[in-house]
Amino acid sequence: MNAILPGLSRSNSPAGIHTNRFIIALTVTLASVLELLDTSIVNVAVPHMMGSLGATLDEIAWVSTGYVVANVIILPISGWLSGQLGRRNYFALSILIFTVASMACGAAATLESLVFWRIVQGLGGGGLLATAQSTIFETFPVKEMGTAMAIFGMGIMAGPALGPTVGGWLTDAYSWPWIFYINLPLGIAALLLTLVYVPDSAMQQKAAKVDYIGLILLAIGIGALQTMLERGEKNDWFQSTEVVVLALMAFFGLFLFIIHELETRHPIVDLRIMRDGQFNAGLIYAFLTGAALYSTIFMFPVYAQSLMGYNAFQTGMFILPSAIATAIALATTSKLVARGVSAKAVIVLGTIVFCYSMWMHYHFTTQSGAEDFFWPLVLRGLGLGMVFVPLNNLAMSNIAPKDMANASGLYNLTRMLGGSVGIATSATGYNHLLQSQQAHLSEHLATNAPATLQRLTTLKQILIVRGVPESMVNSKAHALLNMQVQKQANMLSFSQLFFWFGIVLACAIPLLLLMRNTKLRQGSMDAH
Structure with a gap:
């Protein structure tokens, strides 16, 4: 070799x-x-x-x-x-x-x-x-x-x-x-x-000795914690039974692991x-x-x-x-x-x-x-x-x-x-x-507000120039305004x-x- x-x-x-x-x-x-x-x-x-x-x-x-x-x-x-x-x-x-x-x-x-x-x-x-x-x-x-x-x-x-x-x-x-x-x-x-x-x-x-108990507790505690962090947002965190179970497994697994590792001779x-x-x-x-x-x-x-x-x-x-x-x-x-x-x-x-x-x-x-x-x-x-x-x-x-x-x-x-x-x-x-930004911006977009009316008017004019039928101009202008609000809410977030x-x-x-x-x-x- x-x-x-x-x-x-x-x-x-x-x-x-x-x-x-x-x-x-x-x-x-x-x-x-x-x-x-x-x-x-x-x-x-x-x-x-x-x-x-x-x-x-x-x-x-x-x-x-x-x-x-x-x-x-x-x-x-x-x-x-x-x-x-x-x-x-x-x-x-x-x-x-x-x-x-x-x-x-x-x-x-x-x-x-x-x-x-x-x-x-x-x-x-x-x-x-x-x-x-x-x-x-x-x-x-x-x-x-x-x-x-x-x-x-x-x-x-x-x-x-x-x-x-x-x-x-x-x-x-x-x-x-x-x-x-x-x-x-x-x-x-x-x-x-x-x-x-x-x-x-x-x-x-x-x-001198393999700490099997510590290994199992570590795998349970760290594994459950990381899985909870990976899947928490998708499952709405503690509204989910899965996330609650993972949190309990992580807590008790790591708590028992720490106690065991501090007491054992071969951690x-x-x-x-x-x-x-x-x-x-x-x-x-x-x-x-x-x-x-x-x-x-x-x-x-x-x-x-x-x-x-x-x-x-x-x-x-x-x-x-x-x-x-x-x-x-x-x-x-x-x-x-x-x-x-x-x-x-x-x-x-x-x-x-x-x-x-x-x-x-x-x-x-x-x-x-x-x-x-x-x-x-x-x-x-x-x-x-x-x-x-x-x-x-x-x-x-x-x-x-x-x-x-x-x-x-x-x-x-x-x-x-x-x-x-x-x-x-x-x-x-x-x-x-x-969600907070969307609610905040929506409050300032009352349909009778001067700024909102001016923005809608501008959007309607742009749509008419682009050849959009008059029957669809109003709905499309409101849809575009909502898209702009969504984009701005994203940016602020x-x-x-x-x-x-x-x-x-x-x-x-x-x-x-x-x-x-x-x-x-x-x-x-x-x-x-």
């Missing part, structure tokens, strides 16, 4: 790891990008899947729900699985499962088989994020950690943003199975690179690392950052496509400068923090930039175009990119190297749950705001949501008072 893959023989030597550290970072980032890309790439292909598989919208939703639920169940136990199997073996196995499941998803001929393989794909992909981050923390010396996290951060931030663009292009140019087949060459490349370059952890410890997730106040503050900030990131990624395409009439590819091209800005911000902030600039100051500045971007989003109108989107989206990317690296560093600075895999799993789970809560809250908030996204992240700034500008602990690379 070593003759075929010569990198294996030196994969755990400090000199070999140090020499290949940037290849290792790119390898684990590539795998993470694949995982995150598939959280959003499916959304734009939903209508095509429904037609091909004969499924309803509610049924096809399980294609996304099953994947994300499997993701969040695996994330917190990825550190334990890494210790049981060995980090390189676990990471390679996760990529292999993800890639094989991707091929099966593309070949699925029924809804049931597609949902099944999406769940398997999610189980494979869920272990990639936390294992990738813990690998980077242990592979790089502290002085280069900012650069390494910048490389990783580019994948974390760009993956969800590029999903709709890539998915839209593949679906339009080829067919929906290609959103899964695209994973095959990239997955194979990531697998081979992992086997050659990714090292085992020098700190990994195999548990599947060691919650004792949460004694560190700095880590806890970082988790909350990561939760709110995830909510801000995923909510804006979710709502801007809805605004651009449903209200402004752009297609998925055009929307993706609007978002592309934001992804580039994020990459620039990640590279820049990593250098600044490495040179001693206060991580807390950079986070505050990034949060302010994001909030200003949301203020610019707040002023979008129904007449906004590409030139109006450019700077708000660029600033959004810059702001979130400035937060990512220093927040990671601060949150993990007190974590012992042996606990890094466990901490990374909890950190990434928290950010993903923040994204799920943000998307669910955005969807619900948008519907409530829309989007504007207010963007404004609140900024407020939510701004509320996280006081958490920095609980954190100190301490440096990350050195991992296994003390020989550097």
Whole structure:
């Protein structure tokens, strides 16, 4: 085996790891990008899947729900699985499962088989994020950690943003199975690179006993919580028996899980690392950052496509400068923090930039175009990119190297749950705001109001010029006016949501008072 893959023989030597550290970072980032890309790439292909598989919208939703639920169940136990199997073996196995499941998803001929393989794909992909981050923390010396996290951060931030663009292009140019087949060459490349370059952890410890009770409680609690967040808006939240049952399962599952994990000698997730106040503050900030990131990624395409009439590819091209800005911000902030600039100051500045971007989003109108989107989206990317690296560093600075895999799993789970809560809250908030705005605007459109009469007169004149028969002019003018009211209500609802996204992240700034500008602990690379 070593003759075929010569990198294996030196994969755990400090000199070999140090020499290949940037290849290792790119390898684990590539795998993470694949995982995150598939959280959003499916959304734009939903209508095509429904037609091909004969499924309803509610049924096809399980294609996304099953994947994300499997993701969040695996994330917190990825550190334990890494210790049981060995980090390189676990990471390679996760990529292999993800890639094989991707091929099966593309070949699925029924809804049931597609949902099944999406769940398997999610189980494979869920272990990639936390294992990738813990690998980077242990592979790089502290002085280069900012650069390494910048490389990783580019994948974390760009993956969800590029999903709709890539998915839209593949679906339009080829067919929906290609959103899964695209994973095959990239997955194979990531697998081979992992086997050659990714090292085992020098700190990994195999548990003496498998915590089956903790695993079952975690699966019930996290699985029910994520399913509730995915399906709550569709089922009118707590008006639905299904949502109430899921909420109770989530509450009792997680409550019993926490009690059990704190009492057992061999926990599947060691919650004792949460004694560190700095880590806890970082988790909350990561939760709110995830909510801000995923909510804006979710709502801007809805605004651009449903209200402004752009297609998925055009929307993706609007978002592309934001992804580039994020990459620039990640590279820049990593250098600044490495040179001693206060991580807390950079986070505050990034949060302010994001909030200003949301203020610019707040002023979008129904007449906004590409030139109006450019700077708000660029600033959004810059702001979130400035937060990512220093927040990671601060949150993990007190974590012992042996606990890094466990901490990374909890950190990434928290950010993903923040994204799920943000998307669910955005969807619900948008519907409530829309109803409120429609009622408010309708109150000001009394048929005898001078402004309303003037608007109707203008619309009638336009219709007559266009050759509409006089018998239909009046009804069509009222219909057009109602459409304009609907469009304006939509626009006002989007504007207010963007404004609140900024407020939510701004509320996280006081958490920095609980954190100190301490440096990350050195991992296994003390020989550097």
